[in-house]
Amino acid sequence: MNVLFVASECAPFVKTGGLGDVIGALPFALKDQGVKVSVILPKYGDLPFSVKEKLTLMQSIEVPVGWRHQYCGIERLEFNHIQFYFLDNEYYFKRHGSYGFFDDGERFAFFSSAVLEVLPYLDDRPDVLHCHDWQTGPVSVLLKAHYKTHPFYQDMKTVFTIHNLKYQGVYPKTVLYDLLDLSELYFQMDGLEFYGNVSYMKAGLAYSDILTTVSPTYSIEIQNAYYGEKLDGFLRKRKNSLHGIINGIDTNLYNPLNDQYIYTPYDSYDGKILNKLQLQEELILPVDVNIPVISMVTRLVEQKGIDLILHVIQEMLRLNGQLIILGTGEEKYERALKELACQYPHQVSVHTYFDEKLARKIYAGSDIFLMPSKFEPCGIGQLLSLKYGTLPIVRETGGLKDTVQPYNEFTDEGYGFSFTNYNAHDMLYTLERAVWFFRFQPNKWKRLVERAMSLDFSWQSSSKEYKKIYKSLISEQKKPEPIGV
Missing domain, CATH: 3.40.50.2000 (Glycogen Phosphorylase B;)
Known part of the structure; x- marks a missing residue:
């Protein structure tokens, strides 16, 4: 054939x-x-x-x-x-x-x-x-x-x-x-x-x-x-x-165990933490393992839910995490995000260009990957984040719904977080829930990270x-x- x-x-x-x-x-x-x-x-x-x-x-x-x-x-x-x-x-x-x-x-x-x-x-x-x-x-x-x-x-x-x-x-x-x-x-x-x-x-x-x-x-x-x-x-x-x-995804190309773009190859939670600390250092953010690093590698367009981020950004920053965004897109979004980075240099790091090496470092060094898309035919970002042990927060649409099983603390099933409606406060609530697990259930968080890394999203x-x-x-x-x- x-x-x-x-x-x-x-x-x-x-x-x-x-x-x-x-x-x-x-x-x-x-x-x-x-x-x-x-x-x-x-x-x-x-x-x-x-x-x-x-x-x-x-x-x-x-x-x-x-x-x-x-x-x-x-x-x-x-x-x-x-x-x-x-x-x-x-x-x-x-x-x-x-x-x-x-x-x-x-x-x-x-x-x-x-x-x-x-x-x-x-x-x-x-x-x-x-x-x-x-x-x-x-x-x-x-x-x-x-x-x-x-x-x-x-x-x-x-x-x-x-x-x-x-x-x-x-x-x-x-x-x-x-x-x-x-x-x-x-x-x-x-x-x-x-x-x-x-x-x-x-x-x-x-x-x-x-x-x-x-x-x-x-x-x-x-x-x-x-x-x-x-x-x-x-x-x-x-x-x-x-x-x-x-x-x-190409699991040979995207594999934290042999990825030459990231700081330190790893196949466990401890190795991921080393990448997190080095990412914070490179981006001139406070270097602290206990600060949740939330990231987006995305096109800065309406489809990707940037409006939701901007609508509740002050509430997000009050969670005392760090927000890293890499991507290009509409000028209004680039400008708004750059202004936030200038206003909150110790919490927000924005890069309005695309760099494959930095993208890999962000996948490897983040704790939470944010994809609040208005619609998403499939999405690659959430698959890459899971491969690198960064737990995704997604809206339940398209391929995001098909690939991210939300974590259920009662049955201990799932490996990510999701929300249904295209609503900024629904997204914020889901982010707050994820950050709570990161801060107050560290052993459970580690287990979820290693569960995510074990998933098979090959072709x-x-x-x-x-x-x-x-x-x-x-x-x-x-x-x-x-x-x-």
Whole structure:
């Protein structure tokens, strides 16, 4: 079985968020399950030079983008026994950054079309194209519209994974024929039409054979109006084809026992304490093992619950803990948090940039990890915090609900803390409860930390679920045609 991952980012080559982590880890887990996986990506200008110099040019072709034909170089790199293909076009991709450009609609129309055009030149013909998020949404509709009669593409199946429904790639109707070369037949309620525009996300949802998203709870949530981003009705129509499969983490890359980024490798509570003291020292906070260190490694956007933090920050600081925040995002949140750090330098440490090394040190050196998200398709932060023995406080939504079992002191079950409503005082109460356990039940806290570190959030079980989906699609290919059809 050959599967081609189609994505706009992949760690360690290019990463802006959780999507990059998934594409950087899931193919290797699938390889261990006996699935032959390769990955195809844009060749961004930000690709490290150490990667670019190892790329081998396989072929140069022209790709149709509406009425135009654009250059596309197919370059290859074998990385840890998996083939990675990079599609080169300097006009579209030789820029600083991956997204957020005025012509993203054209850039990813080119990428989607190019993926299909280059398939005959790759080492293996894929049985399944596994596309990820809105940037690859057009692949499925283009396959059905332009390639269904071509022998090479016969019976090729598509899987489309929603990583975050909020980001949809919505563009004016003109992209339908100007960039995708599609007729008015595709501009309808069960096609690409989205409130008078064209949605690349909806293209993937409408024309892919199977839909998945990154947690079971999120797959249910997005069928409701609050989370559905105006696509809930459409997703309810396709609910029988929609599967929620929880993300995992790369437990080789993220492992406190061999992580070279943290201060001291550890596999016990005592080793974690050493990292805490060194983190406090580096960030010029009072060095005291008895002060609870509360952290966030996050994007500073509304989705992540920053408003809740700011609403009760004074009450939080009266708990006499230390708050460490690492991340970038909206200017209003960055400014507000920086002002807090200036006002309370012995309690608040804010870093409005992203630094992978500092992130690992924060996971290792914190006591409590805060994720009060408004919605969270899966979330990686809580999985990493658990791996490093930092107990998460989460709102019960999406993947946070699926992965964090709240601690029950009566049954001694669970390993984290959670609250249901998107409410600042509910969050504050949960934080107060966690801090109480930290201060007054130290032996129980130590037991919870070591329980969290023993959990398995690797990709092993999730990759088996994806393999089942691929096998079901391939078995469909081999079914004989009914008599008389």
